[in-house]
Amino acid sequence: MQNVNLMAHRITVYSIIALLALPIMATFVYSLSSHWGASILPDGFTFKWYAELFSDSRFIAAFGRSLFVCVLALVLAMLLMLPTIFVVFYYFPQYDKVMNILILLPFAVPPVVSSVGLLQFYADSPFTMLGTPWILIGTYFTIALPFIYRAVSNSFIAINVKDLVDAAHLLGASTPKAFLFVILPNLKKGIMASMFLSFSFLLGEFVFANILVGTRYETLQVYLYNMRQTSGHFTSALVMTYFAFIFLCTWLGSRFSKGNLS
């Protein structure tokens, strides 16, 4: 009885996982096959699609732009969020609730809706924002916000901020010094974990990139979309490369959040 049950649970888990893995595996096989026409199995295997991809300067450029935008957005988000979370936890712990509602906004408002507002608001702003990476950096900050707030505030909860800072004050440290020497080193785990997780999320962002910027500053996802008319094998190689990168980031992120690295 027990064994039959266990078997049933195993089958359930493995078949759902297989279902989830199927598109990824298929794309992987497709990216390595020389030709896969109207047949169930491919004709032969090759690395030429990857070679073609990595020699495409447009791909390299798009990848570089994506990295630039995502890294800058994350740095910006951290610079804005760390002092904010510190102030919330040290001075106004009762506002943690408010923050938890605020950070739901980027989740709750579909990006398409935000872009409508952003297009109208920045259409007649004194600086050109639309079509530049800067507007993406700003919007990506909002996307990363919930990830960062959750992870970093968990790190904050794990330490006794109030007593640590008070102790540092009595030992002669100013508030910025107390933050730098006493609080920040203890947030490393939360910071690194949320950086990697939101990085992989941002790298997959398409809506803002396509609507607000488009080909004027072609990022990875927009490039991928624009390549839809080329060979499916080529786009598969592209998708797999992207996915390998995501894999790396999520893996690093979960390693950090579990604390295996420090």
Place this chain on the structure above:
Amino acid sequence: MSYVQVKQLSKSFGKQRVFDAIDFTIDQGEFITLLGPSGCGKSTLLRCLAGLNPVDQGQIWVDGENITDLSPQEREMGMVFQSYALFPNMTVAENIGFGLKMKSTPAAQARSLIQRFVELVELKGKEDRYPHQLSGGQCQRVALARALVMQPRILLLDEPLSALDAKIRKSLRQQIRDIQTELNLTTVFVTHDQEEAMLMSDRIFLMHQGEIVQQGSPESIYTQPANEFVAGFMGHYNLLDKQVVKALFDLDSPHKVAVRPESIYVKEEGRQYEAHISSPKTAHVLNHQLLGNVIRYKVQIEQQEMTVDLLNRSSERLLPAGSRLELLFNLNEMQPVSP
């Protein structure tokens, strides 16, 4: 002039008044305990002394200087927290040296100071451990050394022993007191444990709902409780209504009367008693608790229930419920207490 003078200190959180117009003084080298039930404002008062909470009104003077508006960094006070508040990212030595680093103390001097205080709190050999590798008692000793190394004018301790288990609490209690005496440190210690307060203090400030209801030496507070609250808080006092006192002892008292359980005796046959000992009262045992060297009986005298502590002498067997006793009261120990 006293070393520390607190004048008319008031503090509220929003609408909630924590304390109002508190006054007290502390002499140099004195060990003061703020004692009171939790929530009475002890921590808040201590944090006001440290400058961690701004005060609404009043002044704090230390060594002839008004420090009311100084920031915590400038007050030269050391504080030990119940939660230890050790910096988790720093080793024992780095924790102890943090304040010295903030003061830009030359490295060689800092090293020797750290060494000296590590030895003082008996943590030699553990300098490179991180807080999570230490026991609670060791953590608290690091916290103590971290405060002491700054040579504070006043040492503040907020329930430093409450998170520790009984055995470590006892030894650390003694250690803190020894170090305090050795360094002649002016110390304010916060606790809700009356036994701890009695054992450690030169003077106790007993707090209740934001007021210092009584201050004095441990003996004077224990034997002469100023009011019903103190009597209730300091021991297992019997509180007798004035009508009961009149009926039993024919004494007139303006208030209730507090009677210590250990000031009640069993009448010994054939012995002469002095004038301040009452006539024997017949009591019925209701139940008893064995406290080791003392047996605590709950007895009934006429309509009044009372607690009586009798020495546990092996020659006397435990009195079962329903036993009759002849009890004597020391009339000098009847302490009228205001409400």
Place this chain on the structure above:
Amino acid sequence: MNHNAPSLPLTTSVRYKRRLMPKLNRLKPIVAVLPFIVFFYLFQLTPLFWVLVNSFISEGEWSLEHYQEILDSAFILQGFKNSVWLAFWSSLFGLLIAACLVSSLRHLDGKIRDAVVAFTNMSSNFSGVPLAFAFIIILGTNGALTLLLKQYGIIDDFNLYGSHGLLALYIYFQIPLGALLLYPAFDALKKDWQEAAALLGASQRQYWLKIALPVLSPALLGTFIILFANAIGAYASVYALTAGNFNVVTVRIASLVSGDLFLEPNLAAAISVVLIGLLAFITAINQWLVSRSYHAKR
């Protein structure tokens, strides 16, 4: 120990300054938060505000014309209908499959559990354009799976680019998200409860109906709402799969602001407001349901 060490002259001037500006010191924490507020305002709040305001503006004047237009347009209404249909069924199936996965996973051992959690974590990032491309490869007209199923006569034809193809795609990206949201909720189920229930004579089925489901219901409802919002707001995958030819509400909105012709940003704003209203309405229903569960009575 020397308590009366002469203080440095520097200290005195610092003290003097601090005393002068206690008020300013209290403002410092606000200053540290200010940049965050500015950015959040510029990139999250203003866009929302502008959407709301512009939806009521037609040809430079306040009006409800765009809302009237939505009600009159069968095309836009069909977009809403398709979106709600996709969102509802994909959330339901996604939630069910995710719940099966999570509840069965509890019975497997730790290593496998960690690996599966890590895998779902990762595959939750496999969405949008790359996912659409992967689906074309396996389920497109010449996709390997389509051919396989055709060969065995299970299907005649499969149109990935129609509503059922989209539903499959949506369910695919809902499963990992649902699982990630349900892991912590299922962890709240204590093993003792099942054992206690069994000792009291409850069958497996009774345990699930009387204990586990009531405990899980707020989490299940909450997860359903998040999945629903996720699906109704989805744009990248459907856009990439059908090049904007399938009529869902996000495609309508986007085409009105970034299409090649007929730009009507204020109509897009009005549709956006209706969409947000719809989400708010569903969240309110969810709140109401949760408030009736036992959690609210604690």
